[in-house]
Structure formats: C-alpha cells, structure tokens
Amino acid sequence: MKRLALLAGAGLISLGLAACGGKDAGEPMSEAKVAQQTADPAGAVEAVAARLKENDLLAAVQLMVPAAKLDELRGDWKQAMAKETPSEEERAEFAANMAKLTAPGAEQALYAELEPALVKFETEMAAQMPMMIGMGQGFAMQGIQASEDMTPAQKQQGIDMINALGGWLQTAKLTDRDLAKKGIGIVVATARQIDLKTLDELRALDFDQAMGKAGVAFGGIKDLFALYGLDMNQSFASLKAKEISREGAAAKVGFSYSFLGKELSGETEMIEQDGRWYGKDTVEQLVKGMAGVEDEVADDEIVLEDEEDAVQEDAN
Template identity: 45%
Template sequence: MSTKFARVALAAALGLALVGCGKEEAPAGAPPPAAAAKAAATPDGAITASVQHLKAGNIDALLQSVLPPDEYAKAKADYAKDMNKEPASEEDKAKFAENMAKLTASDAEAKLWAELEPKLKEMDAQMAQQMPMMVAMGKGFIQSSIQQNQELTEAQKLQATQAVDALGNWVSTAKFTDPALAQKSIKIVCDTARKINLKTLDEARALSYEQAMGKFGVAFLGLKDVLAVYGFSIDQTLDSVKAETVSLDANAAKVKISYSLLNTPLSVESDLVKVGDRWYGKEMLESLKKKDEAPAEVAPAPAAPTSN
C-alpha cells in the first residue's frame, strides 16, 4: 500500500462487510448511499456520515466521505499502482502462510488456547508488577510529545492529553490475562481470519482495491470486538459523537465535535470546506495538497563504471 493511501486511510479512520467478488453490498448498519450523500451535504452531516461508515466497517465509503472525488480517485490509483511495487520476500510469504493456516485451522481455537494458557499466570504476575510503571512512563512520554508539537493548538493539545489519560487508565485496569476473556478474544481473532479468507501473501497482494477495502473492514470489525471484550467499546465512543455546526458561510464551516472516550467527555472544533456540494476536512485537504506539491524523490544516478 502506498504511503499516501495508508496516511489517508489512517486519518479517515481516526479520525476497517466483506466486498464480494464483482459486487459490493452495504454492511449491516451502514446508511444507504443516497442517505449518506444527503447527510454529507451539511457540515455536521458530513461528520456524522463518516462516523456511521467507520462503525459499519465500510472503509471504502469512509474514504469517499472524507475525500473529494479527485482525491479519492488518486488514493485508489495509488493503491493499485503501489501495492506490488516492492516484491515480497520468501520469508514474508512463508510467515504469512504459516500464521493464516494457524489461525484458520478447524482446531485453531483449541491449539492457541493450549499455547497461551500456561503463560497466563506468569504474564499476570509480570503485568501486576510492571504495568503501572509502563503506563506512567508511556503517558508521560506521549503527553510530553503532545506539548512539544507545534502544529497542535492549545485546545487540541488538551484534548489529546485527556484522551491519553483515558486510554492509560483503561490499560491499567483492563483484565488482559483473564482466562475467560482470553478465550473469547482467541475465538474472535480466528473467526476474523476465516472471514478474511486469505491463504497466501500473493493472494493478499493480488486483491483489487474494492476487495482489499472489504478485507480491511473485516479486520477492523474484528479489532472492535476484541477491544470490547476488554472493556473498550469503540461503538460506544462512535455512538456518543455529536456534531454541531457553530459557524457557516458559503464555502467554510466550523463544527464542534463532542464525544465520550472511555467515559471521558471530549470535544474538538474542526474546520470544513465545501468542494462541489459536499463538505470535507480543511486540514486533511491541505495535507494532501502539500503532499501533491512536494518534489518527487529523485533516484540516485548509477555509479560510473570503473576502468581496469
């Protein structure tokens, strides 16, 4: 996947349902295309539509909701062009095939649990001793980086710091070594791998854009389910999102986005701009424009032959 496409997808997801071969079906819970397009015609509706696509694991629709048609076409072309730019090593191919075979075997859950169960008590003792220090150090490092980031406003720094606190508190209290929860997580991971249904790395790299977005959606939904097992409900966070347009003119708007992350109320203001008849994040578009205007990397000239 190209660097640009990965950046766009990550940004869209922060702010992936399967796509069948030859036909795409809307995932359960996703708004109908016409309704989503109508909602995106208002600044707050654009935010809400993106949230709904993310919750449903519809990554292609999510990207279309945050990117104007020309930028979406570029991102899609980048995927097709760059997916196989560098050949996969035989080691990577062997590791991928081994992992997928292990996760999708008929007795995968039992074998993985047999491997994990003897280690849980040791892991539990280690985490009880080390987790508080690790969380404190991690929070301190991340929060220091946030304060030193000159691209963030003071309001954005405050929100990011509060989010780090909420996540740190969750990590400190989540029962990662609970046997019953571990077994539930193993089942979710194995079920997700079976739904993704890829046996080799060559198969993965040969996917069309539409097929790959469907697989990403399956993986995202599986991740949501695993996090929910340990008390972090992404759906609960997404359901709490409320978007309110606080200022609006013909081509620019400011939207206040309020939400709850692990019972911590947060809010942020986002600037949107109108392109055509739809609204998109101003910061996202400016970032893409800078990337497009950046000079392309020049390949080093081949070394001159030496004479004997």
C-alpha cells in the same frame, strides 16, 4: 508509494462485513448518497462516525476525501501493489500466519501458546503496570503539548483521551483466562472471514476490495477492545456534531461523544469543495501524502538514471 498505502489504509487509519444500506463490502456508496451525507459540515462529521461504526471503511474514505483524490488513491494503490514485490520470506511468513489462524482447532492451539505469556505477565510485569501506564501517559502528553501541528482544542481532546485510556488500562482484566479465550475466538473468526491465504491474493485486490477486507479487520479489532471494556461502537454511535461558525467555504464544527464513560468534546475545521464538506486536516494530509509520493517517484527515477549511466560507463 509505501507512504501513500499507509495513509490510505492506516490513516483511515489505516483489513468485509456488509455495511449500511445493504451494499456488499468493498462496494462504494453512490455519488448521490455521498453528496447527501456531506452536504453540511456537521452532517459530514456524523456520517463518517456512522460508517466507522458499521466497519465500512471504504464509505468513510469516500466521505473524507474529494472524489478526484479518491481516484488518485485507487490508482496509486494499484501501482504500489504492482511495484513493491514481496520477498519469498514475506510470502511464506504471511501464508504460515494465516494458515495458523484459520486452521481447525486454531483457538485451542493459540491459547496453549498464550497461556505461558499470561503467566509470565502476571508474575513479572503486572505489579509494574501502574507505573508503566503512568509513564506512558506522561510521555504521550508531552508529545501532544509539544506538537506544532495540533490546535489547542485538539491538544485538549488528545489529553482527555489519554487520561481516559490510562484509567481503562488500570482496570482492564488483561490476564483473565476466559476473556483471553474469547479474544482468541474473535481473532480466529476475523481471520477466517478475511479469507486471504497468500500475499498474492491480498495484492490482487483493488483498492475498494482491500478496504472491504480492512473493514473486517477493523470490526474484529473493535470487538476485541469491547471484550475488555473499550466499546468503540458506543463512542461512534454517541457522536454528535454542531456547526459553530461558517465563513464562505470554511466552517468550524464542534462535536461531543462518550468515551470509556467520560463525555469528551472537540472541534474540527471543515472546508467545502464542489458542494461537499471535508475535514481540512484530512485533505491537507492527503495533499502532503501525494507530494511525498511524487518525491519518492522522482528519487526512484534519479536512482534509475544513475544506475543506467553507471552501466553505460562500464560498457564503454
């Protein structure tokens, strides 16, 4: 279940601001609208980018997976929340962190904690940053080149993004005090808008509601990055897709977008199901995730049976 929850949340990449069309956060798009926006492969790619720009993660999920798989995600989310009971320590830690982020004067208190860390970074690590960034770029590129799951086009896109991120990190004002204060303000405002005080409140949310909360967090993360010069909304807004080829229920789509001042491009494979187009990789990964969950459930059942057998043997 944990892998599925991670796939559903983090993979979609993986915690509402009201999104497009005036609908409330956590409220799904109508099936008619989803069908309209996924009627052709290039339009489906652009539609996902538009929903991500609006922080509407639930709508993005609707556009990225078939309706039947979305229903499975909803059901498995509910089962996971019912099964994976957090410890009292986890409950206390979550409540303490949320109370700290949302308390009156949280901005000032958090900056007082951050200031010594900024000083330490400036005096002990700042000079080493160029070397560390370069090493990180090298390791990341090696990982991409060694990947057996990525196509040559995907590898090139990944390398281009790493180079752009490396250049951004070299110039980002990570120790700027005014930016730090503004960043803390974004974090605090986001936590207050999420409005969850306890883990039990989070676990009581259904999948759609959780995606609404996720949209709030996603918006806060984007605002934080934009503060330091990485404008993800500009990238989403600039994305343009064009159909390259189509054969039956399979199509190849090329896309381009602006990222940190650089024009990047890539390709993705799309598949058609019931008149709607989805990313082939997304559907395949979802199927693998479902298979992994089934394996976990089977393992759990085996463990349970073994424990019951052991108890019976002891009783005898």
